[in-house]
Amino acid sequence: MPVTDRQLTEPVMGPAEALSELFTPAGKHNPYPLYDALWELGPVIPLGPSGTLVLGYDEICTALRDPRFLVTDAAVHRTTGMIDHSSWQCFTKIMMFSNSPDHERMRRFAAWAYSPRQITERRQLAARAAERWTTHLATLDADGDGGPIDLVETFATRVPIWVTGDLLGIPEADRLELRTAITATTTAFEPVFDPDELRPADAGMDVLVDYLDDLVRERRRRPGDDLVSTMVRDRDADGALSEEELVASLVMFLIAGVQSPSDLIGNTVRLALTNPSEGRGLTADADDLVSAFITETLRFDPPNHVLTRSAETDIDFYGHRIAAGSRALLVLAAANRDPRQFADPARFDVTRKDNRPLSFGLGPHYCLGAAFARMQVEVAVPVLLSRFPHLSLAAPPTYRDQLVTRGFARMEVTLGTT
């Protein structure tokens, strides 16, 4: 059923109806009116035995800090049968889907790769990738017929796969093919109504696991100065991770390093073009504005909309009982528009004070790559907009059919160079 204005202004929409709307293609394309409709039902919405929907900012902060809300780890996925799928076999070996004590063990092992020093050193890689792909855009424009160019394919996805590819020592010739597999794996995070829906994610995961498994063997034979070689050396020195966990950590570094940063570049560029008075100011020397603009993009239109938790025990939560084993869906993108936290939340406003969206999560699983992701966008977007000051949208961007990891499938632009 398509979303209509009439439905959205009626407060009578029930939670089940709004939730099923949310996971239709139209709902995923524009979930914000549905979040507003759900908000009418309160910041915490019981969905019966299937779980609880949490939309409020404070409520989500509480859940993310409460150790009784577990991430959906191997034990949980064993009960759903998802563990039999190669996508979840790999995901349940990484810290994001592990609980204490495995979570701390894995996070400790990888922490160095996300240190401020590492991020500073990677800025050069990001600048090089951004220059390379803006030059590529100019070449496409000069060689083409002046028609629209898809900025997702030509820029937003290419900068992060080049940065992460350089870090991991992945040959350039392999990168674009891996990019397709990366996006496919992220469909595993969507609600699954039929196990067949996991096929694309499983196929993508098979490609990535095989590839990184080979790369780990190769670097063990011939170490270099890349991140894979360092992680292989550390693992072999102290055995902190199993071999499968090592490969899974690298798979995750590749997926997380590429997909959400690509989506954030896409969202930032779109908002820069649709808010030109601020967007035009996004230059390399305008650090404060660039930073505020990215924070507001993360609030207003984040790359990840929903996190899932599983209740370890019965939990009394803001007047509701969350039953042991049931799921809590934490809608970060709705919390980012909680009017109790953000004044006039539907307005894109780069001047907000104390702007703290939940887009990188919170608590023990807070995104380890937040600074790395932001740095790539801070570098890439000003390079693009400075090179093409007349860049404009040629058509409304289209979205992938995903809500949990949400981003553009295509963004047709004209570069405005002629």
Ligand code: HEM
């Ligand atoms: C705009 C880009 C990004 C967004 C919006 C984002 C978002 C998130 C969120 C919401 C979480 C919390 C998951 C949870 O609590 O269940 C998370 C965790 C994580 N992210 Fe990111 N992420 C981004 C980029 C990256 C990058 C570039 C990397 C690394 C290359 C990365 C690595 C991680 C890791 C390792 C975790 C798990 C931390 C843990 O479980 O302790 N992320 N991310």
